Amino acid sequence: MAITNGHTPRRTTILVDLGGVLFHPPVKHTLVTTGSPVTLGRIMSTSTWMDYEIGILDDSQCFNALAEQFGFKASDLTSIIHTLRETTTYDKEMLSTFKTLKQTPGASVVFALVSNISKMDYAALRKTFDAEFWSTFDHIFTSSMLGIRKPSPRFYRHVLRALRAAPQSTFLIDDRQENVLSARSLGMCGTADLTGLQRRLTNLVGDPVERGMAFLRRQEGEFHSVTREGVVIEENYAPLLVLEVLRDRNLVNLKQPPRLWNFFSGTPKYTTKVYPDDLDTTSLALATLHYDADLTHSILDEMLDYVDEDGFVQAYTDKSRPRVDAVIALNVLVAFHMHGRAYELPQTLNWMLNILTHRAYIDGTRYYPTAEWFLYYMTRLLRASNDPLLRERLEPILKARVRERVGAAGDAFCLAMRLVTCQFLGIEDYQDRERLVDMQQGDGGWEASCMYLFPSEGKEIGNRGVATAFAVAALSGGGAGGGVDVVVREKVLGVI
Template identity: 60%
Template sequence: MVLSNAVKPRSTTILVDLGGIFMHPQVENKLEARDSTLSLRRIMSTSVWMSYECGRLSEQECFAKLAEEYHFQASDLAEMILKLRKTITYDQAVASSFKEVKRTGTRIFLVSNISKEDYAALRESWDDDFWSIFDGVFTSSALGVRKPSLRFYRHVLRVTRAVPHQTFFVDDRPENVLAALSVGMRGTFETAKLYSTLTNFIGDPVARGLAFLRRQKGVFPTTTQHNETIAENYAPLLILEVSLVNLKCPPRLWNFFSGDPKYTSDTYPEDLDTTSLGLLTIPLDPAIVHSILDEMHDYIDEDGNVQAYFDHSRPRVDAVISLNVLTLFHKYGRSHELPGTMEWIYSILLNRAYINGTRYYPNAEWFLYYMTRLLGVSSDLTLKERFEPPLRTRVAERVGANGDAFCLGMRVLACNYLGIENHPDRQKLVDMQLEDGGWEASCMYLFPGAKREVGNRGTSSAFAVKALEDWAER
């Protein structure tokens, strides 16, 4: 082991393997045995080679034992290993990524199953620029034990004084990563997006997310899965509710589209959903709001449920829209005027009718998150006593379920409101953060007729930041 002096515990530590990460040796090279050929990979997986990597056998003893057991010439193996040592190079791009990580003050230690002879050859042939990446090196030959033995990990944690849950382990072998996770570390064997993974581990997700949102200066385009842009108001209103965005407020009713309508008729009516969100986010004079609530009464169907549009020729009912409108009525003390909608929403909650999403909203989290908004806005104690217990149960059921970034943001926000611990989804949300600090444009709502899925990076990012920020403040 090589370790810098006066090691002090820091907030984050990375332990990284050598083979499969920094170097990619040709282990499929073949040796001629008595009746067949034998790959170097197979040789390196034998108990004899493992004893060699732990320093229990010399190089000569190892080669001789393997030659005897597998019926090849020991000199052939020695020649193959010598050639490998002379030609092996390290991955410059991967090394550069770890240098960037090191500049943040994160400690990085190399942890490798390697013989003392192979390690000595690498130290001699690779430049100091590579070795300067590491605050220390732990090898199986120096410790006398190999990964995935738990003794290896516990020794490294003890000597480096690293805190397991603040330590990230990188190795190309799943069994080695599993062992690291079992002692409390985090880790991965997926190397395709390694720099992004490490950045998410060492960075502050909230600070990075806020920086992304500020760089956009309030401009967050909404796009379909085909990268078609839509000028609309709903996503900006959602962003404004939890963060910052540039938005022009209409004098009275809101329309989903802020520009030309797409995937629908050329003339698109104002709708109760966007209007409710707009009035909840940017309040108008109460007299105007009450006049709008009066008008909404003209768009209640025979079941007592509110319609989606201020247009009788478009009779549409959507549970999430109804819940949004109900929230507006609660905010202005008029919830008693929508008893049919209230009962329908309650039955949807009890019977999990929201589980597959709705006509316009594709996942369960829309309904559950909007339900927490209703409870947060309402001053009706009877409503809270009735709705909160089943809502708590339903939200807890969703912990750990599949979901994209926007979905997880809403789920974590709902859990935060209800005081439900949800570390798994919070961690998944952190892991989804992109290198620029934002999150991907997840599917938010649907244009069912045109088969369009609509997302917005700003909305996903704003909800993720708010969810993580609220969680940290709990």
């Protein structure tokens, strides 16, 4: 339902139930009968009460019929209902959630109250609840007004017609799952789970791209990578990822070295005090930053010194640390393809294609924990190469493998990377897009999902800036390494 291409959201209609959401009737209250005691909730579930709610019966007819059915005094029920009418209060915190939502920048939202309630009970609440409550809602629909109760689809159809609301842009908040199910059967969305409601509704009506970009701008380039324990890792790879996917130098702080790059920008952690430069970070920098052609080829020449006897690229510029990682090797291959030197790493390319063919990437690699890393970097290779034979060989099987991942479990970074990959390949993935939008946090960013591993120490490293940058690219239509659409990016940055 959220708009995912950076434009102003279309109007969202939010239908809010009354009892169970904005106030909570004492349904467990018990009435004494000639037989077993009966709760108020049981009484409200009878066909007699339902006829009362749609206006077929008045107070006297309803209460007398129920008294006869269950064996209690009609006056007892009358007393309970009259007391509730005079003393019921609404949930101010919940109402504040809705009022705040109406003030969300860029949001276009209409609130409608939808309730199964009798004419007399509704009239009483109109007097009991204050003007602040009633002014929050743009429209009110009750069962006694319509002569229809939820969960009848006719109730919702009437509301949709009256509001001229599209089902796919309408969201129901109700404490009863059967009411939500009926609404969903008409193409609406909804929930009976009130936990975390404010965040979910903000994600529903706000522009996720604009909110995500605002989060990134507020960080002023300080995107800290952290372990699950909260230890900060000062590193270069994360800002390079942000720069490549969004193509905005103002969003990152990077100090470019004379030649090769090191993963760490500060003191190395969970490793030796002296940490070697690596081909992974260097290759990402070559693909992202501007380099003089002679320097670029000089660096590529040096990288070839770290190819093992299998023809696979090593991870480090330290031959005493022999490490081969498929994603790192693929990243290096991207850099060589970008600069017309792919022919120098034929074994590495064949290995990548075999990994793709046999799904060897499915559980991640030594340093990169998800299949999405390999598939995303494969799309970068496809983008970087100008070899039509490689494209003919690679693209069909890559598309097939990416389609297999649609709908698979994943955290925010994983889903965002998957969506960016899908977009570059022209694959629709609505379900993961909606899941990603729903994960957006109140401050506009996404959680620091696991990006890579320090395997020797068993540490998982995440970065909110990277997760948010990829989510913004995914929801605004950015392709693999292609950045956010220019018009969208200039809009959210305030250029236009």
